[in-house]
Amino acid sequence: MASHPSARSHQADASLRERARAVIPNGMYGHQNAVNLPDNFPQFFARGEGSHLWDVDGNEYVDLLCAYGPILLGYQHPKVDEAAAAAQDAGDCLNGPSAKMVELAELLVDITPWADWAWLAKNGTDATVFATSVARTATGRREILRARSAYHGASPNWIGADMATPADGVSEYEFNDLTSVQTALDQASDDVAAIIVSAFKHDVGIDQELPTPEFARGLRDLCDANGIVLILDDVRGGFRIDMAGSWAPLGVDPDLSAYCKAIGNGHPISALMGRESLSDAVAKTFGTGSYWFTSAPMAAAQATLETMLETDGIAHLEQIGSALRSGWQQAADAHGVGIRQTGPVTIPLMTFDGDDFTARQAPRAYRFASELAERGVYLHPVHNGFLSTAISEADIAHTLEASDEAFEVVAAEFNG
Ligand SMILES: Cc1ncc(COP(=O)(O)O)c(C=O)c1O
Incomplete structure (x- = not known):
């Protein structure tokens, strides 16, 4: 070179x-x-x-x-691509998932101490949008709070008239500022279903910001006190900060956590993970996609996560x-x-x-x-x-x- x-x-x-x-x-x-x-x-x-x-x-x-973001172990990682190829050879897209779906969900639940279930899809947006639907079903409320300008996916669920304008049903607080969260809560008059927060602040072109422990703990407390679902958007940070979730080092557990990018080392797959208390709401919320059940990306994700764990x-x-x-x-x-x-x-x-x-x-x-x-x-x-x-x-x-x-x-x- x-x-x-x-x-x-x-x-x-x-x-x-x-x-x-x-x-x-x-x-x-x-x-x-x-x-x-x-x-x-x-x-x-x-x-x-x-x-x-x-x-x-x-x-x-x-x-x-x-x-x-998706490439975590390098392009064409042999173990990951062999696992995906074996699943592909057996028939990737069938009438339903293969056993790989259960094995991957078991592995995810195993490495994420607070979570009881995993729900698999394709893109990060699938997982963050579904998370809001689950929170709305579980609470019977409508409003979602997000940090100002935070990106959670290219969907009318998140984006209003332009990238900077939140969609209907989404209002904003300032990252790392609990007072602003309380203000947004007060303004939403008991109609807040969920607070979504990224693992760290990463708006394009400006300095990134790690969450303070007080902010993370404060969000958890506010959610607990008000019956609100705490969603961690770990699409960007996931599996590059901590294998148990990016807020594990802070000791703060969300109720739902969205993953994508790095999970399958470039093979298309995303995941939403959550607590048992929300599994009824998941069951009541319809979600599916033509390719969500293909087994090669699930095999790839299993191999990616295992390799990350085995090799530290x-x-x-x-x-x-x-x-x-x-x-x-x-x-x-x-x-x-x-x-x-x-x-x-x-x-x-x-x-x-x-x-x-x-x-x-x-x-x-x-x-x-x-x-x-x-x-x-x-x-x-x-x-x-x-x-x-x-x-x-x-x-x-x-x-x-x-x-x-x-x-x-x-x-x-x-x-x-
Ligand atoms: C924090 C965060 N959430 C959600 C998304 C959306 O993920 P996807 O592009 O896979 O739909 C992204 C994508 O960059 C992201 O960084």
Whole structure:
């Protein structure tokens, strides 16, 4: 892999983008639309293996985004993909699920001390939306409280007129601010079915925020005192912070917990987990999907979770994440570039002093990410990264060497 800038080719990518514009509205959709990324970021990829990724022009990258989270053990992990292939060979999509469904639910319940059941679907949005339906059925109330601007899925259940506006039936509080939760509760006049909270605050482009123990415990107490269901949205944090759930280290247990992303190492599956007291409400709430019962993703999830447990994957992720965080800080200091690194080390986010993404002004982050891409490291400029256990010491060394050069470019361009 080249370690110096090389003006990589993006010809095949450009041609695919042109063809896409003819047959896919806007050429692409969702946050995977590369149009908002630096010019040298590819839209289309050809292959992933371990910690590396290749775009359609054959450019290679150490991957610090991991498909926006799903890749936890590296691309094409042998144990996971063999388990999925065996399930696929036996017939993946049948009239009902295979035994894998029960085995996976047993494993999930086993590793999550407070939970009694697991309910499986495909996407994180399936799980968060179903969680609100269960809470509404269980309580007979309507309103859901979420943290301001928190993302819980692309669904009219969550999003109103635009991304920043909550849907009908959803009102907001401030993350880490119990007073604002109490105010939202007072305003909803006894009609609150659930409070949903992300494992940590991760709005795009701004510093991440870990929950304070007081906030987490306070939410639990408010829910208990008012008969409200506490939903932990662990779609982004799940299995990168703690295998028993991202709030396990805080000692705070939710009533429902939504997982997706990392659970199947890239195979499509999500889960909602919950307490026995809510299983009647689940039974009364209809939910299904054409592909929710396929067994290959369930086999993949079982293999992913078992591998994480057997190899102490979380410790490995923390080790890589800490090396990256301290290496970035040292390099930034050496070049006089002010940065902030926030959130869990295994889900890294770096923001730059002087940038303001909320005003769509993050030129330093964009320049840094672009210089890294040119040197074979894929880091999203403003979305948090995700680490995989496949990332090696050599990958970190390469990333830090490239970062040193990228900080030098940022310093030359912005430090006046
Ligand atoms: C915290 C959180 N909740 C829910 C979702 C929605 O998950 P999905 O895109 O799988 O539907 C996401 C996706 O990024 C997320 O980060």
